[in-house]
Amino acid sequence: MEWITTQLNTAGETFVGLALPMLFTSTVLTGLVLLVESVLRARVRAGLRYWLVLCVLAYLVLTPLFSLSPPSTHWLAGQGAPNARTHVWGPCAAYAEGVPHPVAEPQEDPDLSLTPASHTQVPAGESSPAGTSPAPPPRPLTRPSQTMTAGAGEQPRTLTWQGMAFLLWAIGATFMGGVLLYRAWTACRRLDHTRAANHLMNDILIYCRRRMGLRAPIRLRVGAEGTAPVVCGLINPVIVVPCNLAPTLGSRHLRDVLFHELAHVKRHDLWINLAQNVVQVLYFYNPLLLIVNAVIRRLREEAADETVLDTLGDVDPAYTQRLAEVATLAAKPPAPSLNLIAVA
Structure with missing residues (x-):
């Protein structure tokens, strides 16, 4: 303990x-x-x-990352300057590489310094020579072990406020990480309840993918009515659109939605969204990070629209209006769990 x-x-x-x-x-x-x-x-x-x-x-x-692995500190001690490093998980003490630890030389006990005459063993039954005193009995050479007496009298260590702060952070980060994994698993389960798109919608997806210059295979799924279009999946992206999008607004709106979602794939926004969630878990105690993530999401949507217009090569003034109509049609926002692995 x-x-x-x-x-x-x-x-x-x-x-x-x-x-x-x-x-x-x-x-x-x-x-x-x-x-x-x-x-x-x-x-x-x-x-x-x-x-x-x-x-x-x-x-x-x-x-x-840079703070946990600091660069070596060179001591200006002439030739063979050693490198000082500090342990993070051990005692807060620095040690120097290349410097041999001093070994304490055994000190001679004055009480044990015997004269040559005292080393002479006298046979049993014979008396000591004249002028010499009998040798004193040998003293035991054992001393109390320092390892046994080092901790005697010391107070047991208590948890400091720094240790308590670290413990609370570890508990909070573990809890938030568990919630993140559970919600991501729930989002993957939601994708299993969607159905595959028809041939006409897949043909539009192939056309949009070629215009955006994407060669990786991307699937198109149809979700529940009234949900917002999203793209999810880091390795194998999947675009999910509501089932009433094309029948209600037409294929032109579906094409614009696919262009927008493919722009997120082209810009690798899904990986950045994952990094946002991980950083949010580690820095859950920083409220300003919520504002930063909200600004990043807003700029992500604007940058995706810019990518679409730059790729198409023409400025379509009705493009933004059609996306706004799709947003009006999608009355239900994406599920909170789907926001962890998806980008709208």
């Missing part, structure tokens, strides 16, 4: 020493990035502003 407490305290010191400065710097960085994004909103394309806001996520991901 004491070993667990020691490790929690050590990990807590590392966690607090990293989390508190990052909470401050990420707050400043978030405010600065959002301010710059709002200023450049009418002047710069959404794709560039999208990558600008992603710098906040990159900072939150890369900073702990």
Whole structure:
């Protein structure tokens, strides 16, 4: 139990020493990035502003990686300067490589320094020579073990507030990660209840995929009536559209929806969406991350529309209007579990 407490305290010191400065710097960085994004909103394309806001996520991901493996510190000690490293999971003490640990030389006990005469054994039955005193009886050479007496009188270690903070963070991150996995599993179950698209819809998908320059196979599924179109799947993307989309609005609206969802696949937005969810789990205690993720989702949709218009090569003023009509038709937003693995 004491070993667990020691490790929690050590990990807590590392966690607090990293989390508190990052909470401050990420707050400043978030405010600065959002301010710059709002200023450049009418002047710069959404794709560039999208990558600008992603710098906040990159900072939150890369900073702990570099902090847990710091570069070696070179001591200016002439030739053969050793490298000092610090353990994270061990005692908070630095050690130097290449420097032999000093070995304590055995000290001679003055009480055990005997004269040559004292080493002379006198046979039994004979008296000692004149002028010499009998040899004292040998003293035991055993001493109390330092390992047995080192911890005597010390108070048992208690959990510090840093260790408690790390323990609460670990419990919260584990719980949030479990919820994330459960909701992703539920979303995959929802996809099993959709049905395959007909030949006409698949032909439109093949046409849109070729126009977008995508060669990977992408499936098209038909979901429940009134649901919002989404694309999900990291390796094998699947587009899910409501069953009343084409019969109600026509094939032109279906084509625009497929272009929009294929733009997300082309831009690798599904992988970034996964990174957002993972970072949200690890930094669940940072409320500003919710604002950053909301801005990223908004810019993602705008950047996807820009990708569609750039790929088609013509500016269709009715494209945005048709997508708005599809959004009106889809009265039901995607399920919360589907948002974890899908992009609308």
